[in-house]
Structure formats: structure tokens, C-alpha cells
Amino acid sequence: MTSPHPMESAFGMRPEVGQSVFTREGRELGTVKECASDAFKVDAPMKRDYWLSIGSVLSLDARGVSMDFDEEQLPAFQLDEPGGHASESPILDAAQDTFASEEEKEARRQSQMHDGPRGLSGE
Numbered sequence: 001m002t003s004p005h006p007m008e009s010a011f012g013m014r015p016e017v018g019q020s021v022f023t024r025e026g027r028e029l030g031t032v033k034e035c036a037s038d039a040f041k042v043d044a045p046m047k048r049d050y051w052l053s054i055g056s057v058l059s060l061d062a063r064g065v066s067m068d069f070d071e072e073q074l075p076a077f078q079l080d081e082p083g084g085h086a087s088e089s090p091i092l093d094a095a096q097d098t099f100a101s102e103e104e105k106e107a108r109r110q111s112q113m114h115d116g117p118r119g120l121s122g123e
Contacts, residue, residue: 015040015057020064021069032065036082040065068074 033043058068
């Protein structure tokens with residue numbers, strides 16, 4: 001398998017600056033503000049901007065970019081910078097207790113203590 005072109009997912013999807021970004025269930029997260037080789041920055045209204053992995057894109061059409069996660073899962077997919085996460089499946093990382101860094105692991109542990117244990121389905 002060949003690797004995708006810069007800023008293009010394995011399915012040939014390429015977000016562009018200015019496109020709207022939506023969750024899987026259709027909630028708008030903001031607009032594409034900036035693009036890097038493996039991620040794009042979301043300009044989130046009234047919130048801190050953040051990066052999302054190109055590998056998390058579900059579809060791209062005239063409406064905008066649809067991500068492959070629901071709104072409640074957003075925190076697990078947010079990146080502070082491009083390349084900020086080693087995996088394209090942070091939900092599975094959390095379930096398997098594998099993270100990109102010790103700091104991320106500790107942050108998830110603290111979050112779980114606050115929120116309580118959750119399964120893969122978010123129940």
C-alpha cells in the first residue's frame with residue numbers, strides 16, 4: 001500500500017481552508033483554518049482552535065468535512081499540533097491504555113477519574 005499524498009487521507013479526501021467541519025451526526029465544529037501534512041486546524045467559534053488528524057475524516061463533499069466521530073468523542077480526537085498523536089484511533093488507544101506520551105496517559109487517567117469509566121460505545 002502506498003502512503004497518501006500530503007494532506008490527503010487514504011480515501012483521497014483533502015480538506016481545504018474555509019470548509020465547514022462536522023461531526024458524524026452533523027454537528028458543526030467550525031471551519032478549516034490551516035492545513036498540515038497529516039492534520040488540519042479547526043477554527044472553533046468561541047473556543048480554542050485545535051487540530052484534527054486527516055485520518056479521522058469520514059467524508060468530504062460540497063457541504064464540508066465530515067469527521068468519523070460523534071461530538072461527545074471530540075476531546076479524544078483533538079490534537080494540540082499536527083502529528084500530536086501517534087494513532088488514528090484515540091478511542092481504541094484509550095480502551096487499550098496506549099497513548100502517545102506519559103502526559104497524555106496521565107491526562108486520560110485524570111479524566112476517567114472525573115467522568116467515571118466508559119466503554120468504547122461511550123455508555
